[in-house]
Amino acid sequence: MTLITRKFFNSAAVLAFAALAFGSSAQAEGNLTVYCSVQEEWCQSMVNEFQKATGISVAMTRKSSGETFAQVKAESANPKGDIWWGGTGDPHLQAAEEGLTEVYDSPMLAKLHPWAVKQHETGKGGTVGIYLGALGYGYNSELLEQKKIAAPACWADLIKPEFKGEVQIANPNSSGTAYTFLATMVQILGEEEAFVYMKALDGNINQYTKSGAAPAQAAARGETLVGIAFQHDVITPTITSNAPIKNVSPCEGTGFEVGSMSIIKGAPNMDSAKKWYDWALTPEAQKLGAASNSYQNPSNMEAPIPKEAPKMADIKLIDYDFARFGGSAERKRLLSRWDAEIGAK
Amino acid sequence: MPELSKQSRHILLLAIIGLTGAVALPWYVVPSGFWAFAWMGQLVEARGAPLFIQALLHGRWQLLPIGLCLLVAIIEVFRAGGPRGTAIAAAGGVGLLWMFAQGLLIGLRGWNASLFEQAFGPIAAQTGFGVGAVICGSALLLIFSSGLALNGLMRGDGFLVSAIAVVASCIGVFVFYPVFLVLIESAITPEGSYSLAALVARVFSADVGQVALNSLTLGIATGLATTLLGLGLALLHKRTNFRAKGLLRLLAILPIITPPFVIGLGIILLFGRNGVATWLMSELFGIPPSRWIYGFFGLLLVQTLAFAPIAYLVIIGVVEGISPSMEEASQTLRANRWQTFANVTWPLMRPGLANAFLIGFVESLADFGNPLVLGGNYDVLSTDIFFAIVGSQNDPGRAAALSIALLALTLSAFYLQRRWLGRRSYTTIAGKGDSGLPAKLPDGVRRLIYMTAVPWLAFTVLLYGIILIGGFVKSLGIDNTLTFQHYITAFGVEWTERGLQWTGRAWPSFFTTIGVSAIAAPFTAAIGLLTAYLLNRQRFIGQSTFEFITMLSFAIPGTVIGVSYILAFNVPPIEITGTGLILVICFVFRNMPVSIRAGIAAMSQIDRSLDECSLMLRHGSFATIRRVILPLLRPAIIASLVYAFVRAITSVSAVIFLVSAKYNLATAYIVGRVEVSDFGVAIAYSSVLIVFMLMAIGAIQLGVGEQRRANRGIQPMAVRGSIA
Incomplete structure (x- = not known):
């Protein structure tokens, strides 16, 4: 190998490294x-x-x-x-x-x-x-009309048989929204009753999405009839794209972020x-x-x-216990129970 | 003074470059950036001083040995009787090791380990390596390799030893080290101690097993589907009289350059419960709308669509490389078209097919955007890892367990592929005369190709039609009024008295994306092909480990790479988070494996005797690469450049943690729009990116040039340069 090609290679290597050093981080001042x-x-x-x-x-x-x-x-x-x-x-x-x-x-x-x-x-x-942001759900009013179902108003409505395969929510393992829903039900119904409810709801769920806001978007596009999400996420598509989605603040009361x-x-x-x-x-x-x-x-x-925005007067907020349900021990326990009884099919 | 040998002069030059760095350039990262040249006025101050001033004036005595090692190398060069390889290698190696050891041990708050604090007392804190350190380090590394070459390693070929050393240390620093850190981090139990048992228990738990099985099934299905489709497209292109070849190339390339989420979104708009195709099916045939698209079949469909083009690009290089003279020989020996295809053409395509399958399989495993949109209840590893880290679970231990499962799958595929290919020869490009017409395909095969590839192309046209329209209507499927608003929001420009104003929201991320990708692409192709050359053409100790590590960054999901890069490169000695550089490095090492695969596939077709001829004619290995191998590798170079460039533009998961306010990327912006259901702007931005990338690919092809194997015309020409 000739000296020239060697030199070429070496200076190229050194130059490459020097180029890598470019862009060294600038410290912010003021x-x-x-x-x-x-x-x-x-x-x-x-x-x-x-x-x-x-x-x-x-x-x-x-x-x-x-x-x-x-x-x-x-x-x-x-x-x-x-x-x-x-x-x-x-x-x-x-x-x-x-x-x-x-x-x-x-x-x-x-x-x-x-x-x-x-x-x-x-x-x-x-x-x-x-x-x-209060938890709630949105339904696609066009689909509802097509299917001739009475408009839902409560959490309890979502486990009715006519909503079979029509409800979407995120997976609580991946989404904070869905975890808030789980914790909310535990606080409204008590833990045992809440898991009975979740089990019944599971029969109506068509998909557990990964991201929390996705069910609201799916309801806006008519991919699902009902999407459980934060109410502001339900409202945004009605304003940005005029989507036929109606926001519901459930009658039993609801949790919030x-x-x-x-x-x-x-x-x-x-x-x-x-x-x-x-x-x-x-x-x-x-x-x-x-x-x-x-x-x-x-x-x-x-x-x-x-x-x-959803009127605060129309929303029955529960006294959400963030200290307990936000803590990692309680969170792990509820999620693994959810996994065992509902997630594992 | 004795006359210096070539090698001695070479080492001397390296040591002088290193010493210049140590004397004249700032050792640490300078706050305003190197190219601002503000450091020139601060060469004596603690922030901007070079190595020797740091050591002598600022009490950083720990740096001194690095400079001394460079001096030792110079002294050794002038030793009577010539330099000793061992001494040179030791000077380089010890200097380099010392440099990294002190960098890792002494950080932002002085000693990183209290043990040393007790032994040596407090020490001045130090920040990340700057330009001076990088130049010293590179010089030491090359001196180390020259020393080994002096001792006769790789038959004393300095270029080869240096190349191996450079590639190995880059991969070590930018792939192995961060991944190692993240795995270590995840073996920590909630109590804060390290526990291997906890990690093992996690990896073998039932739910990880189920998710891994899902990924494996999907990966194999996608790998097979993409390979077959890619093969069909490649044969359609090269071995039939198919008329619209330009269109074929364009359509096949489209999915690669489509930003993530967009294909999934298009599929939903077509086949979702409210989609166009679903609606037609239910109107015409009474098939009730369903959600089959969310889950395994939807994923298979969208991944096949997305990754078949990569298979096509890999296989087309191989189909082009098959020498027609072999097929002619087969036909001369009275084999019919089918026998020729089955016994000659097909076996010669095996490396290409195996590589295409491997890429399809691994891409499917690492795919993040599509499972996010279309996964339904079909959980796969890549998204589960992401949500184990950022989701409400917040369980890095589970993420590590899933990552290990993912790694195991990828590496087994890699192993099996090597077993299948075995040690046979796939050489088709030799120095011998190579002319003639490629054999015609058997009729059955041809019909099959037309029947799968053509509908597929039609489907692609339909899908992209829908996507294109999506950018020009208010909200596709909900409100179909025509509007240019999305394009104005994203890419508006205004002409004011102060000149052109880029008022669109997308401009800053657009410019950063293009810049970063354009810098990353040639580096990716260069380091990838160099690695391919080392793996395919050379034999050295630790080669299979080397090959294994090169695959690591591809096998590990982007999210893990992103987090590992923050863990590794947010603190000294290498402190590059928040810069554009970290994005470039991430892209280079993440996309390098494809470049390596393409290079190996192409090189295994080139007869070694060509290299040997060149070596016998006294060319060094560098000249052989430049004069013989590179010109024959043009398709692989194009594939690598194109792939590196578009992957950098379209990747999401790896960079989502690495983007910063100053360096935001297009995909991160698009994801943000998708999250708030602003599909109009997301689609408009994606369409602009697609058009831009098409132009860029055209430019790359013009720049590197289409492959010219001159002696393969319609008229068999006189054999040019028949050496053998």
Whole structure:
């Protein structure tokens, strides 16, 4: 082999390595990195408005709450994110439980609904509620008419024989939404009765999806008659694509999620993170959800409730025990019971 | 001063490059990035200083041995009687090992293990390797390999030893190390101790077994279906008078370049309970709408559609490579068309078929998007792993158990494929004259091909028609009013007084995606084909282990790769999370195995005597690769480049953890739209990506050039350069 080709190879190898070194991570200075777990438009308008209000420049990444939790955990030795905004409350509580989030008492706490403050207390100060989404279901009104079934109004209606093969819900092993449903039934009916109900419901289920919002979309497209999901997920397709799907807030009462926000422990930009935290709890910031077609109920008592959102007066919220059902021991126990009695067919 | 030998000069050059890195370039990652060149003013400060200044001024004495090893190599070069291989190899090896050992032991908070803290007292913290460290490390690695070559390893061919060392260390660092970390992490019991027993119990539990069986069944079915269909398409293309070959190529390529979820969505729009085809069936034939599409058959259909094109690309290279003279020989010996096909053509296609099956099988196992949309109650490993990590279960131990099951399946397939191919020869490209017309296919085979491939193509046209329409209506199936709104939302541009404004929401992720993929593709093809060459043409110690590890990153589901990359590369010594670089590296090592397979399939058809001729004529192995093998490998190079590029654009699960605010990718954006049922924008974005990738593939083919095997015209030409 000639020296020239050797030289060529070696310098090529060295150059390749040098090229790999390109793009070395830049440390943020006076900036803010937000992990956002609601839908992208909402994230984007929050970021824009915050930048306008404070002048802090924001880098935002949108991922689901489960993905963000996995990432925050994996990064805990050298945190890259500052604040985790949005997404269902359980992973936030879990992160708080594992000491991955920073304890912070915002001066805004006094202005929040009791359920948001309770979330803060359950998380020992490591998280706070920013919105509430009640569980419910949606039905496709065109299909219902075709099949000439009376409109359902309660959880109990879904186990009637005419809904055989017409109900869809996510698998509680993969989806927080479906787990909330399981925990809700346990709290409404008591555990034994709840599993009797789940068994009966199982006979009517056509598919356990992976993602929590998928049943609502399937109902909107007419792939299933009924989809069990959070009510705001049911409402969004009626507004974005005019889908024939009707939202139901069940008559027995229902559980809910508390969408949360946490400061990541060891955040590189702690001051900016706290600024975001306080700002995100103001009525001005909480208005932005409805403008982005997200109809959860905001946690600040002065924030206007979007007119499309399910009316809080129409929803019978149960006194959901997040401390018990959010804890990993109870969760594992319920899920393995569900697996044994319903999941394993 | 004694006259230096070629090898000595080579080692000297390497050591000088390494020392330059140690003296003049920042050892650690610089905050503003290397290309900002802000470090040039900070060469004495703790952040920007090179190795020797760090060691002498900032108390980082642990770095000194690295520089000393480079000096030792230089001293050894000038030793009377020439350098000793062992000494050179030791200088390189020890330096490299020391460099990584100190990087792993001393991290962001000083010592990583309290044991050392007690023994040596506190030490200054250090951040990730920077440019200086990377150059030193590369130089040490190459010095190490030159030392081994001096000692006569690989017949003293320095290029080969270096190539093996470079590929092996890249794979070690970017595949083996992160995967190892994630498996270790998962063996931790809830109490925090490591327990192998817990892991074993998990792997062999009944529910993991059931999910693994599901994946295996689906994988075999998909592998067979894609291989047969790919073979049909390849034969249709190369061995029949089928008219619309351009269309065939285009349609066959479409599914590969389609972003995930879109094919599944199209299938639902066609065959879902509310789908167009379902509606027609129920109107015309009275078949009641059902949900058969959600589950095994739907998955099989969509995966066959998605992965058959890869099989087609692999097999077409092999069909092209079969020398017509063998088939002519068979016919001259009075074999009929069927006998020729069965006894000559078919056996020669075996490596291609085996590779196509392996890829189809493994792709099916690793597929994430389709089971997510269409899986129904048919659980498979890839999605279960994802939800074990990010779902409400939050059980990394279960994820590890499922990953191990998935790995075991992939690797067994890989093993069986090698057994089937055995050690026979599949050589068809030799230095001998190679001319003539390919044999005609037997009528039965031809009819079969037309009967499967043509309906399939029609089906593809229909499916993509539906998808295309989806981008131009408000909400397909619900509100079919025509609109351009989705395209304006995603790709709007405005002309203002400040110039062109990219107002569409999709632009930032679009530009990042294209950039990252374009950088990753040539690296993927290069490292893949180099590895293929080493595996196919050379014999060395630890070769089968080497081959095994190259398959790892392909076998492991993207989600696990994503999490493992965060675990491994978020902390020093290699700290690259949040950069574009980590995306490039992830793509290179994730897609490399396909490049390797394509390379091996193509190389096993090229007669070794061609290499030997070149070597005998005093070409080194590098020149042989460049002058002999590469030109014959054009189809494989095209396949690798195209595949690496489009896979980088369309992959989801591996990068979902790695995207950052600055470097977001198209697929992550599309998934977000699908999650909120905004299918219009998702489909519009996907359509734009598809069109873009088609243009890119066209450009790659023009750039690398269609294969020209000059002596295979319609008129058998005079044999050119018949060496033998």
